[in-house]
Amino acid sequence: MHRSAQRPAKRPAPRLARLLACAAVVPVMLVAGCSLLPDSGDDTKGSDAGGGTEKSAEPSATPTPEPAKYAKLPRPCTALTKKTVGNLVPKAKNKSGTVGKSADIDARGTCSWNGLDGFQYRWLDISFQRFESDPTLGSGESRAKEYFTKQVDSSKPAKGAKDLKTGTAAGVGDQAATLTYAVKKDREDFRNQTVIARTANVVITLNYNGAGYEDAKTPKAADMLKDAQSAAKEAAAAVAKVGTASRPSA
Numbered sequence: 001m002h003r004s005a006q007r008p009a010k011r012p013a014p015r016l017a018r019l020l021a022c023a024a025v026v027p028v029m030l031v032a033g034c035s036l037l038p039d040s041g042d043d044t045k046g047s048d049a050g051g052g053t054e055k056s057a058e059p060s061a062t063p064t065p066e067p068a069k070y071a072k073l074p075r076p077c078t079a080l081t082k083k084t085v086g087n088l089v090p091k092a093k094n095k096s097g098t099v100g101k102s103a104d105i106d107a108r109g110t111c112s113w114n115g116l117d118g119f120q121y122r123w124l125d126i127s128f129q130r131f132e133s134d135p136t137l138g139s140g141e142s143r144a145k146e147y148f149t150k151q152v153d154s155s156k157p158a159k160g161a162k163d164l165k166t167g168t169a170a171g172v173g174d175q176a177a178t179l180t181y182a183v184k185k186d187r188e189d190f191r192n193q194t195v196i197a198r199t200a201n202v203v204i205t206l207n208y209n210g211a212g213y214e215d216a217k218t219p220k221a222a223d224m225l226k227d228a229q230s231a232a233k234e235a236a237a238a239v240a241k242v243g244t245a246s247r248p249s250a
Contacts, residue, residue: 065133068140069200070243073128076100076111079238080126080231088208088227089124090117106130119216122208126235129203140201148198151205152177155194160184163221169229173199173236178229180221185211189218193225195232202239206232 077097085092092115100110112125131143157164161181169176176197183190192209208228210219 064135065139066141068131068133070130070140070202070239072106072242073109073130073202074235074238074242075105076109076126076128079111079128079235081234084231084234085113085124088231089113089115089122090120091115100127107132116213119213120210120219121213122210124231125207126231127205128235128239129205131201131203133201144198144201144203148175148177148196148203151196151203152179155179155196155205157181157183157192161192169195169197169232172229172233173197173204176229176232178225180225182221188213191219191221191224193221193228195228197232197236199236199239200243202243204232204235204239206235 077099082095085095085097092113094113097111097113100112102109108127108129110125110127112123114121114123129144129147131140131147133140134143137143152166156166156179161183164179164181167178167180169178172195176195178196179192179194181192183192188211190209190211192207194208195204195206197204197206206228208224208231210224212218
């Protein structure tokens with residue numbers, strides 16, 4: 001008697017179970033993998049950012065400007081010798097000069113003289129402006145250069161002047177400019193000379209003018225300019241003398 005062929009008994013399909021298990025695991029791995037990618041990217045960016053921070057230099061400090069050459073000014077009324085004042089302003093009312101008010105005599109100062117010799121009138125004034133070095137404004141010398149340029153422009157006559165001439169004066173400080181012009185005042189013809197000089201961190205402005213009253217001769221502009229330049233040179237030497245003497249020893 002032949003036995004009929006028996007089908008094998010059904011058993012749990014381990015392969016199917018493994019597939020289901022794998023199917024359950026794969027999404028988790030994929031999710032985990034996706035979640036790791038952004039983190040990895042962020043880490044990379046963070047590393048770059050960190051590297052950039054380390055490489056970037058801190059803002060450099062403002063460089064300290066060179067100390068000003070001159071720390072003091074000569075007293076304006078003694079910057080010119082009595083002989084010079086006597087030559088430029090004969091019969092001056094006050095031979096010692098009239099000093100202008102100043103809150104800081106080592107930063108700025110002025111002095112003036114005037115007098116009438118017969119019918120010849122003369123006026124002379126001189127001013128000093130000293131600049132200190134400042135971290136935010138620059139060195140004393142650079143500030144003096146800027147002021148020198150402005151002073152030359154502001155010294156030009158606004159109106160009513162004739163025969164305006166500008167030039168330079170060699171040998172007067174580190175740089176010097178001259179302005180000469182004629183102007184009519186109180187029916188008299190005046191000759192005006194201005195010399196603006198810079199020596200290191202100090203600017204000197206010298207004005208010299210004169211007129212011949214009544215029938216007296218009008219002074220020659222060329223002669224007055226020559227005298228004004230000589231006086232300005234003397235004033236620049238006074239600045240150097242006082243400034244050098246006052247500099248602290250190294």
